[in-house]
Amino acid sequence: MVIAMRPSDLPEVRALDLFKSVGDEQFSTMMQASYLQTFPAQVELISEGDPADFLYIVVEGCVELFARANGRESTMGMVRPVGSFILAAVLKDAVYLMSARTCQRSRLLMIPSQNVREAFERDEAFARSIVVELASCYRSVVKEHKDLKLRSAVERLANRLLRYNADQGGSGRVELPYGKRTIASMLAMTPENLSRAFNTLKPYGVEVDGATVRLTDITSLETLAKPNPLIDDRKT
Amino acid sequence: MVIAMRPSDLPEVRALDLFKSVGDEQFSTMMQASYLQTFPAQVELISEGDPADFLYIVVEGCVELFARANGRESTMGMVRPVGSFILAAVLKDAVYLMSARTCQRSRLLMIPSQNVREAFERDEAFARSIVVELASCYRSVVKEHKDLKLRSAVERLANRLLRYNADQGGSGRVELPYGKRTIASMLAMTPENLSRAFNTLKPYGVEVDGATVRLTDITSLETLAKPNPLIDDRKT
DNA sequence: CGACGATTTGAATAGGATCAATGGGAGTGG
DNA sequence: CCACTCCCATTGATCCTATTCAAATCGTCG
Numbered sequence: 001m002v003i004a005m006r007p008s009d010l011p012e013v014r015a016l017d018l019f020k021s022v023g024d025e026q027f028s029t030m031m032q033a034s035y036l037q038t039f040p041a042q043v044e045l046i047s048e049g050d051p052a053d054f055l056y057i058v059v060e061g062c063v064e065l066f067a068r069a070n071g072r073e074s075t076m077g078m079v080r081p082v083g084s085f086i087l088a089a090v091l092k093d094a095v096y097l098m099s100a101r102t103c104q105r106s107r108l109l110m111i112p113s114q115n116v117r118e119a120f121e122r123d124e125a126f127a128r129s130i131v132v133e134l135a136s137c138y139r140s141v142v143k144e145h146k147d148l149k150l151r152s153a154v155e156r157l158a159n160r161l162l163r164y165n166a167d168q169g170g171s172g173r174v175e176l177p178y179g180k181r182t183i184a185s186m187l188a189m190t191p192e193n194l195s196r197a198f199n200t201l202k203p204y205g206v207e208v209d210g211a212t213v214r215l216t217d218i219t220s221l222e223t224l225a226k227p228n229p230l231i232d233d234r235k236t
Numbered sequence: 237m238v239i240a241m242r243p244s245d246l247p248e249v250r251a252l253d254l255f256k257s258v259g260d261e262q263f264s265t266m267m268q269a270s271y272l273q274t275f276p277a278q279v280e281l282i283s284e285g286d287p288a289d290f291l292y293i294v295v296e297g298c299v300e301l302f303a304r305a306n307g308r309e310s311t312m313g314m315v316r317p318v319g320s321f322i323l324a325a326v327l328k329d330a331v332y333l334m335s336a337r338t339c340q341r342s343r344l345l346m347i348p349s350q351n352v353r354e355a356f357e358r359d360e361a362f363a364r365s366i367v368v369e370l371a372s373c374y375r376s377v378v379k380e381h382k383d384l385k386l387r388s389a390v391e392r393l394a395n396r397l398l399r400y401n402a403d404q405g406g407s408g409r410v411e412l413p414y415g416k417r418t419i420a421s422m423l424a425m426t427p428e429n430l431s432r433a434f435n436t437l438k439p440y441g442v443e444v445d446g447a448t449v450r451l452t453d454i455t456s457l458e459t460l461a462k463p464n465p466l467i468d469d470r471k472t
Numbered sequence: 473c474g475a476c477g478a479t480t481t482g483a484a485t486a487g488g489a490t491c492a493a494t495g496g497g498a499g500t501g502g
Numbered sequence: 503c504c505a506c507t508c509c510c511a512t513t514g515a516t517c518c519t520a521t522t523c524a525a526a527t528c529g530t531c532g
Contacts, residue, residue: 048466069386069464076381088371088378094472097378120367124360131356131367135324138374142324142333145312145381149424150305153520180479188385193520195480210479210529228305230284236330389488416511429488431512446497446511 012082013057013109018133021125030119035110045100045108052089052096054110058082061106064182065098075185077144078103078178087133090116103178139236146231148188156187157197158225159232161206165215174213248318249293249345254369257361266355271346281336281344288325288332290346294318297342300418301334311421313380314339314414323369326352339414375472382467384424392423393433394461395468397442401451410449 010031013019019027036059039045045056048067056063058079065076065085076098079085089096090113102108119126147156160183164174176183184194198208204224205217215221229236246267249255255263272295275281281292284303292299294315301312301321312334315321325332326349338344355362383392396419400410412419420430434444440460441453451457465472 067382067386067466069382069467070391070462072386074382074385076378076385088374091367091371092375092472094375095466097375097382097466120364124363127360127363127367128356131327131363131370134367134370134374135327138324138370138377139328139330139333141374141377141381142312145377145384146303146305146310146333148381148384149310149312150303150308155306190521191479192481192522196520199480226306230303230331230333231305236328426489427511428490428513432488435512 012059016057016082016084018084018087018129019126021129022119023123023125026119026123026126030111030115033112033115036107037110038105038107039102041102041104041106043102045102046086046096046098048096048099050096052086052092052094052113054112055084055087055090055116056100057084057109057111059107059109061108062103063100063106063108064103065100066185067098073185074188075182077140078182078186084133087130087137091120091130091134093117103182140234143231143233150231153187153189153193154197154200155225156189157194158201158204158206158221159227160187161201161213161215162218162221162225162227163232163234164213165218172215172218174215176211176213248295252293252318252320254320254323254365255362257365258355259359259361262355262359262362266347266351269348269351272343273346274341274343275338277338277340277342279338281338282322282332282334284332284335286332288322288328288330288349290348291320291323291326291352292336293320293345293347295343295345297344298339299336299342299344300339301336302421303334309421310424311418313376313422314418320369323366323373327356327366327370329353339418376470379467379469386467389423389425389429390433390436391461392425393430394437394440394442394457395463396423397437397449397451398454398457398461398463399468399470400449401454408451408454410451412447412449 013031014027022030035054039061045063046054058081060081063079063085065079067074067076079100085100086096086098088094093113120130121127147159151159161174164177165172168174178186180194181191184191187194189197198206198213201221201224204221205215206221207214207216249267250263258266271290275297281299282290294317296317299315299321301315303310303312315336321336322332322334324330329349356366357363383395387395397410400413401408404410414422416430417427420427423430425433434442437457437460440457441451442457443450443452
């Protein structure tokens with residue numbers, strides 16, 4: 001059952017770096033085979049180990065990528081509009097390495113893997129865009145991996161706060177974009193430990209009030225955090 | 237100063253998945269601009285933060301990828317013949333995220349980034365091969381990241397031993413491919429902790445003698461390790 | 473108001489890191 | 503061939519970090 005895309009959604013998707021240079025023909029073929037669907041919060045969209053049937057695009061809302069093993073679970077990343085996820089699995093026609101669930105009510109574009117691979121074969125420009133997108137994703141994970149292997153928990157939190165601050169205009173007033181439980185998991189710590197890490201940062205001008213954090217001494221926090229563009233910069 | 241490639245080396249490189257489908261013209265253009273050079277052990281080839289001037293191919297020997305931050309250092313991966321490294325940085329014309337040094341005397345093919353990007357632009361088949369290669373690298377890092385976030389140090393070691401055993405024919409006799417110091421760093425632990433982890437595994441049939449490890453109770457070790465194809469399988 | 477979930481705090485424990493000291497080859501030079 | 507040295511690995515002791523379990527608090531939503 002194909003749910004027609006609203007005309008108003010198409011431009012956003014078309015504007016994605018990934019699709020910008022795709023030929024009209026391939027793009028509309030892909031779109032016609034696709035599903036645009038709205039999901040409530042906390043729906044598990046895919047489960048790691050499943051064959052990659054669709055490429056997902058987050059048009060609205062937010063999706064959490066996570067992984068499970070043994071009894072444990074860990075947040076691997078968050079995808080916001082307009083971003084894609086599990087592109088690599090789709091291209092390799094392999095199983096998903098990560099699971100995904102909606103964090104909020106979300107509108108997702110689901111493009112059948114087969115169509116993505118066909119467009120990839122037929123459309124040279126699309127293939128090149130995919131390279132750039134993949135290279136970016138790859139470098140992001142490498143950065144996260146470095147973050148985890150080279151920094152302590154407190155340092156990870158400090159750098160994350162500095163990043164949020166920069167993202168939000170650098171006013172020193174940061175709104176945490178996710179629940180603390182989720183942030184803890186992203187930073188590879190327990191909620192309890194995150195809470196304690198915030199306390200550890202208090203002497204460095206970090207004041208927490210619910211989901212709001214005020215950074216009153218950025219210099220001092222940076223001295224502790226030692227931010228590193230080769231880990232923290234989202235671009236490059 | 238271009239050092240001519242030995243004719244005997246070319247086929248190996250040509251046979252790389254990455255280059256298999258490149259047109260002869262693009263391939264020979266790239267090769268003519270390239271350097272094939274032999275380095276002694278422990279030479280730092282590239283340093284994170286440097287602009288990506290070359291794509292590297294390990295023709296012979298072994299190269300360690302590592303990262304530094306603050307005072308710490310961590311091994312991010314090993315590249316053996318015939319494999320490439322830092323492809324993503326080259327394609328994005330960005331700086332390297334990782335440093336690299338030779339572990340042994342090694343022969344490396346260095347292809348100027350500019351030539352790689354030109355071939356990527358001109359040769360459609362090459363662009364597609366790169367996608368597959370990048371997608372594979374990407375998935376590998378995701379697996380490593382899962383390994384680190386979802387497993388304890390002892391579990392990581394147990395699974396790594398099982399992998400080495402499988403790689404080496406599954407006889408139960410494993411030859412450690414790197415020094416313990418390096419293995420410790422790959423597994424995100426200190427050498428001391430690795431040593432203790434080996435002791436912890438003794439009751440599970442792990443007998444260490446220098447660089448040789450005998451696994452005398454694979455079943456028991458697997459019960460502890462809970463190997464997971466979505467983390468441990470090199471393929472897929 | 474009451475219930476539920478999320479967060480925080482406390483106490484105890486476990487896991488890992490650090491520092492220090494000892495053993496054990498591999499390679500060097502006598 | 504042996505003594506010496508150096509580096510790596512191991513072991514012990516201790517410290518620090520992070521996890522676990524438990525309980526209290528807070529806020530939100532019916």
